[in-house]
Each structure stands twice: as structure tokens, then as C-alpha cells.
Amino acid sequence: MTITPGSPEPVVTSTDLIPAPADRIPTPKATPPDVVRCAYMELVVTDLAASREFYVDVLDLVVTEEDENAVYLRSFEEFIHHNLVLRKGPVAAVAAFAYRVRTPEDLDRAVAFYTELGCRVERRAEGFTKGVGDSVRVEDPLGFPYEFFYEVEHVERLAWRYDLYTPGALVRIDHFNQVTPDVPRAVKYMEDLGFRVTEDIQDEAGSTYAAWMRRKPTVHDTAMTGGDGPRMHHVAFATHEKHNIIAICDKLGALRRSDCIERGPGRHGVSNAFYLYLRDPDGHRVEIYTQDYYTGDPDNPVVTWDVHDNQRRDWWGNPVVPSWYTEASTVLDLDGNPQPLTTRTDDSEMDVTIGADGFSYTRKGEEAQGFKLGAQV
């Protein structure tokens, strides 16, 4: 077909338009580790049996290994030991956002990089979890527990095991999403770590509300969402097709657990992916996600969405529930203690888009109207 100019779209640029933060974290002179991808999250859960039931019996993640204190889970196409660790603990929290690096030597680079940043760094040759070898954990400049590892036990990639697939089979870990008060500050630090922005949400006054950043060539390995932080917003797993996500909703209905569906399913504006947000028994948020796009070219266009564009978070204009903006999981320091929060001082996305002082539009220049829930929150 021959394309005629389209409907109004977000701004597309060749590099990110995120303004420099007031309080920039200095760029280390050390070479950053070469991060391959987000690889697993370690979740602390308060009721291991309940969490196991949610992730194994409801979401059908695959148990690689388990003991009385922890369950190690992977997705169907994974060949490393796990993508998710459920560890029993006193307070629901996140113990680690773990990234795979390209070579064993990248662990030395991680140590040097974060040491120069003045961060607490801990390295364990035997790893912090089963199945993973030599690893580095840090309390990063934003307060998040980041892990880097190369050595990992290989397990069967179940991609061809269609005898085991279920209608909502999760096939990959896709990304993390982190809540942090100052998004531009977080972005510049992550760019120093080698990540690149693919999309973001801003307003005309120069506030940045969220940014999506990648190493592997998808829309993100992690995203930075503006809010009181450090907190974990969600961890996301991918399905093959959209009907797989619908099947998860249908199963939750059949189990009379539809109340763990927080938001969706829907189509994101940002990332163009089809999505669903669930809350696990501890309230940890899990996204199920499919079909974003390839971003691996060095000059991949950056997409900047207007915070008032009502299709940015849901392409169909369906409202975001307030809990999605306000609730997130505690993250732990390397001693296992909850990290204190820093309050966001920039504008809140929820405040500027819904409620008495906010607004959103479907078509730029036209006032919002309509019958949907959300405007009245």
C-alpha cells in the first residue's frame, strides 16, 4: 500500500529528549559491564505456599527447583536456571533485579563501575541464589538492589514441549519496571550503564514522567516510572500471542480470582504491546505482555508521548486505575532491610491526567469527554 500522512502521533526523534537532571549522578570513568538482558527477579514473599500456587498453578511458570524456603521458576523458552525466585521472608519485597552480562569479566567491570559510584558492592563466587554462580550485587545510586551474573546452570529449554504448554503459557521474562522520584536522573545513570531510551512520557513544561530503556532489542529491559522510590513497579513475562493473555484472564475468572486482575487487558500506546497487570498474593505486580517491536538498531527512533495523550498508557483510552499509579513493592538493601523512600517532587502523572486538576485528550486540541470511568476519580 501507499501511505498517506497519518493521524497525530507522538513525537519521534533520533535521540531522547529527556532534559538533564538538576542533580546528575556523575558518569564513572570505569567501563560499565556489558549487560545482555534482564534475567530474573528475586521476590520476597510472606506466604510461600500461596505464592507458589499463584505462579505455578495459576500462571503455569515452570519449577526448576524448590526447597522449603524458595521456589525457582522459569518461563517456557528459558534455558537458564530461573527467571523468578520466590523466597520466603517476613516482608513482601524485592531482593534483586538481576541482569545477565556477556562475559565473566563483566563482573569485574560491575564492581569497578559501582565502586566508583560510591555504591555498596558485594560479590559472591558461589552466587546469591541456587543455579547462579559468581555474582555481584549492589545498592545502586537510586537505591535498587541490582545483580549482575554470567555463570548460570543451563536447563531444558521447553520451547518445543507443546505437551506441557497451557493456554496462557509464559515464554520469556521481558522486563522490570522501577519507581524512582527523579526520572531524568535515573535515565542518565542508566545510560551510563549502557542502556538506551526507546520511549518516554513528558509534558510541554519539561517534566518527564516515565522512560523505557533497553539492552536487548525490545522496547525495554527496565523502565523508570516517576514516583516515590526506590520501589518495584512490576516484573513482566511475555506470551506468544494475545489470546494467551486472554486465557489467563479467563482462567482467573474460572478460579474466582478475577480480583487479582488490576488493569487490562489492553493495548499500550507506549511500546505498542498487548498487556495485562495482575497482583500476586503479596501485592507484587506482574505484567503479562506481548508484541512490542524490534529496537536493536543504533539509531532506533525514540518516541516521546505527551502525558495528556489519553492513548499513551492505553491505546484504547481505557482508564488507568489509581492503584496502578500509587502502589508498588518495597525493595531491600543488601542486608535485607527495606529501603527508605524518597518522595517525588515533580508532577504526578495521575494528578495531571485525571482528577480535578488534570486532563487527557483523545485528539489533541479537543477537550476530553465521554462516558468512561476514570475522569471522576
Next chain:
Amino acid sequence: MTITPGSPEPVVTSTDLIPAPADRIPTPKATPPDVVRCAYMELVVTDLAASREFYVDVLDLVVTEEDENAVYLRSFEEFIHHNLVLRKGPVAAVAAFAYRVRTPEDLDRAVAFYTELGCRVERRAEGFTKGVGDSVRVEDPLGFPYEFFYEVEHVERLAWRYDLYTPGALVRIDHFNQVTPDVPRAVKYMEDLGFRVTEDIQDEAGSTYAAWMRRKPTVHDTAMTGGDGPRMHHVAFATHEKHNIIAICDKLGALRRSDCIERGPGRHGVSNAFYLYLRDPDGHRVEIYTQDYYTGDPDNPVVTWDVHDNQRRDWWGNPVVPSWYTEASTVLDLDGNPQPLTTRTDDSEMDVTIGADGFSYTRKGEEAQGFKLGAQV
């Protein structure tokens, strides 16, 4: 697989449990016409160009024929002249709910049946719309303009014309949905007309909020929804698969018309179908619908849902927007004048399920809780 007893479900019975209405419409002695299926709706629209654009350019219905006053549209698998007529008029309304009958003689039966009911009856050998021959229109006992016809022009069934299909192709008209104050009264009259209840929504106190009734072996050809009436709640078209419905949402987003999405997509509890509700330029509601179940056996089980079951309207527990409960289209009498409304005196489904005095549960016996929009309306 071997099935173990399932999660709590709606009540399933061999006949409908809808109580007798106080004010029953007497059963005619005349044999009712043999209705085959719902066949088309005639919509009066105030801006024909805008409506044509919505149904033809956005929803991709097929134009069989058109002139300056009307557009005749059909779905991809249809072989009769039309499933929807858009007719230009001064007030947005519904001029006819049209049913196909089995034989020409069924028109005589329709005349006798409605005459005995004391209704206004009008028969036109040349039909009321292009493409349709000898027809009977009535103002039925509930105030709706019902049409019955057998003679109709055959056109190409485009089922095999995959060169013409679009991602959201509508393949069949599926059903009507009517708003009427007294659902049991409506149901008993429709049973006299030969319809059978497949599902309904009731409460423990004996109020009936809605009922689904069928001639063809799907969940319904029409439904009776409790509210001020007579009004038209929606007309529904079917797609082949769920992704076709998602494609319609995605297209509306691309056209910056997401604000015509009123509710969904989602999975119904009632009917088990996957659904989406749109509003056309006049506010007429259109449902896109797929995958309910076969109901053609004479003893097809009737499913009665508790009005407080939060999965009855949306299996995933997503809230129903208030407009969906309160807004509906005017219907016309046979002179083209709007029918006056009778107020519903039974409980309102919206009032008993959301808001200060209502409640819904995910699991019977547990109090509702959670983070979704809707409870606060």
C-alpha cells in the same frame, strides 16, 4: 481429563426460574410466527455521512446498496440484502428490530398474533426497506417496533472473499438487546412468541434484572435488559476470533477515535462470549461479540446468575461503566414518533451492585475488595 467439582458457579436449571410477572400479557390463542433469527436493525441517524463513515470505513461492514437517504449494510457471511439500515432522520432512534421467519405464511401468523394482542399492525407487500419484500411491522406489547419478513433479495455471501476481509471483519449479525421496565413481563410475552430463555440475572429477593432469549441456537437473538423503556440497548455483530475484536480497538486508537469505546473488550460471564461495546456518532450502542455456545437442544440448561456476582457481566471482574447501564436509544412507533418511556420500578442493577448501597463479590460470602475503578462511582 477427569473433572473434579468446580468453583462456585451460577445456578443451572432445566427451565427458566423467572417468576411470573404481576402484570402478565395474555397468551394469544393464535399460533406465533416461526421466527428463524434476528436479521437486521433499521437505525435512524442524524448525520448519514458520519454514520456511514463509522459503519463502513471504521467497522468495515459491506455496502449492499445506498442512496442519499439510506445505506444498506451487511456482514461478511450474510447472504440476505442487509443486516443494518442507516436511514437519515431528525432524531437518532431505532425504526425496526427485524426478524426473519421460516415461510411466507408466517407473516399471516404474525398479523393474527399481534392483532389478538391488541397491537398496531402494518403489512406492506413491497416491504419497508429496499431488498426486503412482503413484511409485517408491529408496535409490540412492550412498545418496540418489531418487523417480520420472509422475502428478501439474495446477495453474494462473502465468506470466501478473503481478499476483502479486514482485521476486524464482522461476519454475522448476532443479536439485539432491548431495555424494558419489567423483565419477567417481557420474557413471558417473548416465550409466547416462541423464544426460549438461555440465561438470566436475578437476585435472592426475586427481582429479575435481565434475560437472554433465543430462536437460533446461540445464547440469544435478543435480550431483555431492565430499565426505563422501551429503548434499544445495542445491536451486536460477530467476528470469527477474539483477535478480530482487538483489531477493532487498535484501529480506533490509530484513528484517534478510542473515545467511541464505551466498555471492554472483555469476557462476559453471561453467554461466555468475548465482547466490546462501541458508541456510534449518534450514541447508538454496537456490540462486537464472539464465541458463545450452542443452545439448540430442547432442554438446553438455563443459567441464572446472581446480580451480586461480580463476574456475571465481566468474567474478569472489570467494572461496567455507568453509561452502559443508563443510556440507550429511543425507539419509534410506526409513524416514526419516539415512544414514551415507562420507568422501571424494580431494583436497578447498577444501584444494587455499585455505589453506596450496592455490593458485588468475586467469591460468594467474601466481601468485595480491591483496587479497581467502579466501586467508587
Next chain:
Amino acid sequence: MTITPGSPEPVVTSTDLIPAPADRIPTPKATPPDVVRCAYMELVVTDLAASREFYVDVLDLVVTEEDENAVYLRSFEEFIHHNLVLRKGPVAAVAAFAYRVRTPEDLDRAVAFYTELGCRVERRAEGFTKGVGDSVRVEDPLGFPYEFFYEVEHVERLAWRYDLYTPGALVRIDHFNQVTPDVPRAVKYMEDLGFRVTEDIQDEAGSTYAAWMRRKPTVHDTAMTGGDGPRMHHVAFATHEKHNIIAICDKLGALRRSDCIERGPGRHGVSNAFYLYLRDPDGHRVEIYTQDYYTGDPDNPVVTWDVHDNQRRDWWGNPVVPSWYTEASTVLDLDGNPQPLTTRTDDSEMDVTIGADGFSYTRKGEEAQGFKLGAQV
């Protein structure tokens, strides 16, 4: 959209074009039973454990009941006791093609109808299988063991039990397919029984190769396929969507049982459905089928395909394997003995379309050409 005249299509007529058979079975004066739909097939299998594994563990049909001699299976949306009976026996065969009728009185009509036809008729108040009550079995004029029943045990309709669905879930029994030597003769008898032709395959010389006939408003409840008969060609189950059929293929691959895939998946020309043919451990053929079209109107157009149209059996032109034409299951008489075969004397579809003396075209008037397997058979 506005449709321009399409590509060359099969002939569409208002009634079937099948010529009168030389040897017509007289039409009984008795009123035929009112058949609602094809309801179940009773298969005799030689290794019950192997067959149970195929239908239950591989195809995920639901066990309603079982004992050491038989397994009673149903599909996910079924509410009657079974759609398939596997009964242990010495010779792989079909013991019954069972139809549900509308009322108990239709059994009397079935007795009278077949008695007048001179057929052997047997009625059992307690039924021939578990879960089914008063039933009539006959050896019909074509030699097939037909059953008619009304009374049946209701079981849970699992339509909403998404916790139990598997990726390839079978949701309905859709149709039977029978092999018989003289298709026009079979068709006229079935029309006397109240069935209507929806599609057929003929040639210009007047031979009829197959016909599809329905009671419920789908393309068929049974089809008559020309060949040495009486034999059972296949029994078909429906899925919701096309990906469900693909999931069955994928699972068979994972189980290293891909050699039970005989033909497909593909798109039929006739019926427009998406299909797959499997062979069970005894060689009984099972079709998995989805998305044909509504045929319930009294004047539903009949579609006649040219036997030389290479898209009639597979819309994509993929070849039919010879076994699909030549192999079929033995059927039993009411004593459980195999019915002897009568040889087809009309032309064979395989012979006229492939091989040295046959031909098929993609575009009428153009010679067949191309690189696919099949022409060289």
C-alpha cells in the same frame, strides 16, 4: 466497503443441483423424526487403553464416566453425557451414529419411518449406552447403524471452566462423515429424513462426489462421501479458534506422534472451515474443525463445487493424501457384525483429480501446474 464482482467461485443456487438417483429409496409416508443434531458416535476400539490415551491424554476430551469396557467422553461445551463412546471390541468399527431428536415422541416416529423403509429397527427403553435413555437403533437403507434418542443424562457444561481448558480444547461435536457408493441416492433418503444439502461436489457430466447435509444451522451434521460403503469417513470436533488446531499439531509433534496427522491443517473450500485430520490408534479418522458459517435460513444458498477445482477440498490448493480418499472405518450391523461393502460405480474423486487420468485447476480454464506433491501420485 463496496464490493466489486469477485473471482470465479463455485456455483451458488437456491436448492441443491444433485440429480435424481437411478435407484431412489422410496419416500416413506411416515413423518420423519425431528432430528436436532448429531450428538455422539460409538466407536469400537481394539485397545481401550491406547484409545483412551489418544482421546483423553492427547486430545483432552473430558471423561464423563468409564469402566473396563468403555469410556464416555464429551467436549468442553457439551451438557449431555457424551459425544464419543470408546467401546472395547474385537474389530475396529463404528457401532452407532447417534442423533438427538426434539421430543420423546420422535422415537415413535423414527420407528415408524424406518419400519416403513423396511429396515431393521431396535428400540431399548434403557438405551444402548450409559447416560442415554430410551433409544432407537436402525440399520438404515444405506447400511449405517443410526441411533435416535431424546432422554439423556445432563452433566456439567464446562464452557466456563477455563481452569481446565488446554491449548487444543475441543468444545463441540460438529459432524459425522459417511462413505457410501451412490451419493445422490443417499442424499434423497437423508432429505426425506429432514436433512438439507448445504454444499456438494459435482462434475459437468453429472456425477456427484460428495454432499454436506445439516439439521442444526451449520454446514453439516453429516456428509455423504462417494466410495465403497457403508463406511465411516470421520467424526469431527470443533475448537473455538484456529490456533487451537495448531496447538494440537504442535502437541503431537512434542509427543513424537506427528505420524497420526493424516492431512492438514488447512482451510476447506467446501464449508470454509479450518481443518485437521488425525488417525486414532485403530485408524479411525477424527477431524478437528472450526469456523464454518450459519446455514439456518430456509433458503440458505447451496454451493456446488466443480470436482476439478483444486481449491474445493483445500482452499490453499494443498494436495489430499490418497489414504484420505481410500481408507475409512468399518460400520457394524445391530448384531455387531461388520457390514459388507458395496463398490462405488460412479467416478472416483481421486481418479478424476489426480494421477494419470485426472486433473485439477487453480483457475478454471488454465492447466494445472506447479511444484506441489500430489500430481505425481
Next chain:
Amino acid sequence: MTITPGSPEPVVTSTDLIPAPADRIPTPKATPPDVVRCAYMELVVTDLAASREFYVDVLDLVVTEEDENAVYLRSFEEFIHHNLVLRKGPVAAVAAFAYRVRTPEDLDRAVAFYTELGCRVERRAEGFTKGVGDSVRVEDPLGFPYEFFYEVEHVERLAWRYDLYTPGALVRIDHFNQVTPDVPRAVKYMEDLGFRVTEDIQDEAGSTYAAWMRRKPTVHDTAMTGGDGPRMHHVAFATHEKHNIIAICDKLGALRRSDCIERGPGRHGVSNAFYLYLRDPDGHRVEIYTQDYYTGDPDNPVVTWDVHDNQRRDWWGNPVVPSWYTEASTVLDLDGNPQPLTTRTDDSEMDVTIGADGFSYTRKGEEAQGFKLGAQV
């Protein structure tokens, strides 16, 4: 779920098992260019109008630009000028397999690398096609016309333009596939160029029949298929979901062009992707492909398939048509002349798997049997 050991699978190893070739191409000392991905193919077509119709009207690729000699096409999620160039010429052939590199400096590396290999190298600052800037073309050691470029015109990424999507929308270029006589020799050279093997087909005697190699983290950017070469086997485009591929088949049927379907649709064993092979008006082969898996980790497991495993090429065991093995497109040298072919001397995959002297199994150790076409070829 907890996984029990699966059915017999291909051999999975940590590095490729492909034996060293007798005639190894020496590894250059020069650093290879950093290839990002396969980016576009330049096809020479003999009837530009016919080819345009095939790729634009049938396959719905997007025209970025065109003139009387060439059409520049892209897929829906692409942001560079084109993924396919159709150029009018006297002989159907491939003029270039073009890869995007990471930086402008990688062009210098490409020049040095291929110069050291003794290849003919041509660099054009203005590019070889519209929309592309400074480029290097080489006649590589295997005889293929490879292009490397960084500079390219950006165009609208149509990912969000759901108003333009068609049911079979192609969203990405996925890979090339090349025919070459000595696969191990080709693999070692491509490894020197920085590619990694993800899967391959071998036999117990040490012959390698094909290998899949990647830069971007999918199963391949190109594959090396054993046969007389250099020739182009196919170019592949990706869809989002499996139903999109089925829609292409259905559309070809509706257009009475089903005879351009050469093989499939089906599920590959190798790559685990869902596939379809078409032949364009010149006989160039195009694959439509979806849902392989992530391969970006440095130690991604390599999967080696047995050439006699009947599920390696089609997971469902459907036969490969002979033309798929034997036919491929001519490739051009940098003067536009057809490259002469070198005959494969290793065993032929077709010969060892089908026909009188070959064999394939569904379950290792069991003899092949069954009813499918293919064995008799």
C-alpha cells in the same frame, strides 16, 4: 508445573558441533564489521508490474518509494527506507543481501575484511539503492553479493497505524536463506564475520546439511542450506501471530492464486517458528514466519537435528516438496552477471530422507510408516 524428562529431542550443546571443513577459508586478521541485522534484499524481477502486484497488492508490503525501474518496500514496524527492493532486470536474480552495521566506521572494517579475503569490494558513498547512503558491496568468498551499510533514510514506523494493517500484515524482515555447496565451510567464514550458529542439521556420518546463524537475537539473520550454489533460497518476513499467516493463505485462495503456495503453513522443528513458503511471479521464494525464540545470550544452546528426524523441517511431519529442496534463485556478481554454480558433493538432504535410498523417522529407532505424501516421491 514440574517437568518430567521429555520425549526424545535433538541434541543440545553449548557450541556448534559442525566439523571443520576440508577447505577452510582463512580467518582474516582484520576486525569484521559489527553487523546489526539483515536489513534488506535487492531482487531483480523480470516483470516489475507483476512483482509489485504480488508484494504490494497481495502481501501488503508498504511502498516507501517507487519509479519506473524499482519499487522500495518495507514492513509495518520498519523505520528504515526499505526491506525489499524490486528492480526491473532481464533475469530473475538477487542483486544484494544487505546488512545494517552498527557505525559508519564498520564500512571501513568491511572493506578491510573482504579485501584481506581477496574478494572484490566496491564502495559507493551515495549508496547502491535509493534511501541508503555510503555502502560497501562485495562478492563474498561463497560467491554471494553482500552489502553493508549504516546510513539510511528514516521513514514512519507504522507499528501503531492499525488503520492500515491488513489481516496478513508483515511486520519485520526476519532473515535470508542461502544455498551453498559446503555448509561447514560457509559456517566457519560466517563465524569469522561475527555470526553464531543457533541450530543445524547433521547426520551421524558427519555431513552437515544446513545451519542457522544469527547476529540479532533471533534464530537467524541468515541460514546456509546445502546445495548447488551460490543461490538464494528465500527471504523471510515476520507476522505478529499465526493467524496472520493463515490469512495470507486464505487471501491467495480468494484471489485464485493458491498455486503460489509452495509449502506450508506448518511449524518448523528447526527454529520452532510457524511458517509458509510462497513463490513470487519470478519464482523467488518468500517465507512468512512467526514466533521463533530469543537467542541473545552468549552461551545460547545450539540445537543439532538429525537429518533423518522427520520433524526437523516440519514439526508435524508433513513432507517437504521436492521443489523446496531443488529450486533457488540465481545471485549476481557486482557487474550484474549471474554467478556460476558449484555443485554440492556432500549428501543431499532430499536424497537421504525421501525416495528410494532415504528414510525419515518420527520416533528414533522405529521405521517410518504412514499415509502421507512424500515417501513415494
